[in-house]
Amino acid sequence: MSLSSKPPFRIYRAPWVVPVTSQVLFDGAIVVDNETIVAVGAYSDISRLHPDLSVTVCSGGLLPALVNCHIHLELSVYGVIYPPTQTSNMCDWIKVLLQAREQANFSLDEIRAAAKKMAQTQYDSGIGLMLDTGNIDIGTFDSCPSEIYSLYEMLGPSKAATQKAIETIEHFSAEQSVTAHAPYSTSPNLLKVIKKRCRNQEQLFSIHLAENLDEGLLLSKGEGCFARFLQDRTGSDSPFPIPGIDSSTVVEYLQRLGILDSKTICVHCIHLNDEEIKIIADAEAHVCLCPGSNKFLSVGTVRLQALLDHGILPALGTDSIASNPSVDLWQEMALLRKEHPAVSPGSILSMATIGGARAMGRANDYGSLEAGKTARFLNIQDQEYEDVESSEQLLERLTISGKPESVKWL
Known part of the structure; x- marks a missing residue:
């Protein structure tokens, strides 16, 4: 069902989406409704299910807080x-x-x-x-x-x-x-x-x-x-x-x-x-x-x-x-x-x-990108991520390179 009738809904798209508790997504997307994540998946699937939603295109990756x-x-x-x-x-x-x-x-x-x-x-x-x-x-x-x-x-x-x-x-x-x-x-x-x-x-x-x-x-x-x-x-x-x-x-x-x-x-x-x-x-x-x-x-x-x-x-x-x-x-x-x-x-x-x-007993809100959790997540960008070719390589650089050049809250 399309969510286009509800203006607060929107899509964030990025080359990499890192849900943490599930597989890293190449060309992934997150659907949010104000403060809550509605869906996480491949952009091809998300755009097909919600064709009329506005899309914010991000470089780098999307990561939970x-x-x-x-x-x-x-x-x-x-x-x-x-x-x-x-x-x-x-x-x-x-x-x-x-x-x-x-x-x-x-x-x-x-x-x-x-x-x-x-x-x-x-x-x-x-x-x-x-x-x-x-x-x-x-x-x-x-x-x-x-x-x-x-x-x-x-x-x-x-x-x-x-x-x-x-x-x-x-x-x-x-x-x-x-x-x-x-x-x-x-x-x-x-x-x-x-x-x-x-x-x-x-x-x-x-x-x-x-x-x-x-x-x-x-x-x-x-x-x-x-x-x-x-x-x-x-x-x-x-x-x-x-x-x-x-x-x-x-x-x-x-x-x-x-x-x-x-x-x-x-x-x-x-x-x-x-x-x-x-x-x-x-x-x-x-x-x-x-x-x-x-x-x-x-x-x-x-x-x-x-x-x-x-x-x-x-x-x-x-x-x-x-x-x-x-x-x-x-x-x-x-x-x-x-x-x-x-x-x-x-x-x-x-x-x-x-x-x-x-x-901290807050896994219902924080810790991963999943439906029902808080829509306060990160868009991280760094030259280190520009040439990664696999999810394994991305995770390696995320955890060994220190703080990214840019950390933006979405």
Whole structure:
């Protein structure tokens, strides 16, 4: 049936259409009705079914909006925070970051202005949806068209800090989403309180996990750089080590606490063994990778193929500018592709799109070009795409070449 009687309907045509969840289309087209995709297919089929619709002809390719599943917008004001020496560990970097926060004394307006600028930069690069985590309430940015889901991140590495965090949470409105920072910085009691709240209110729960091997040493033996760091900050008022776990079963510890489920996003996940990956997969929890931050902090390389072999399609995140100077999801794809050349470029692109949408519970709207999803998608153009001869070649260049020369929203 022709849709010509409904003016809002229109067709976008391009040499390449990349739906993500289905085959790449050469000379493809997308039919939209205001904010919703109506159909995706070969232009020859679309034009035959809807001959009277107006057609916008685009060069390059059409792609769904990217999803940045882990960013800290509030840290944008501090710029890049470099480790003190080339041999510094992650705890040394955390100390420098905390010193910068404590000494800079930026006003809330300054923090908001930098965060707003970063959010706009993310949108300009093709990010339509992002998951932002922070320790203060920086509000919303109505001028930035990207959807931003904000989590208020709580830390409670000591008994006193745990009690203070719980009291703070009790004063939040039901609409305020709360999450925990990491197993090494959040007591087991606080983890359970926050997760119970998230579950009751059907909200996302994101946690930094297995970013550094010393995380397991802290929880199992009360040793390692995190133990020394917490001793300096909190003294003996610490719940660590946790009885009954060893350094290789941090994920099992979270599972015993009831943390892992389909609304849990485990961020970084570098140092996981096969059993831990299986636990995450069986719990239907999600994983978000931040390869740029991992490289900057020299904390290791994720076992990507092992995650994929267990049926986990990770999401991708940039982390903050404090640990990732580029803060660019296109660069995250390129780095991941270089680190894992055996993983297909289609899988890498899926991580930056449908992987993030699924992790955030927004796959009905974002992540792919399909009927019923949002009509906010990208027209990307680059000289790199001009001579591609196959969908495989296009996907390779999309995921290895970095940000395209032109990213336009349609």
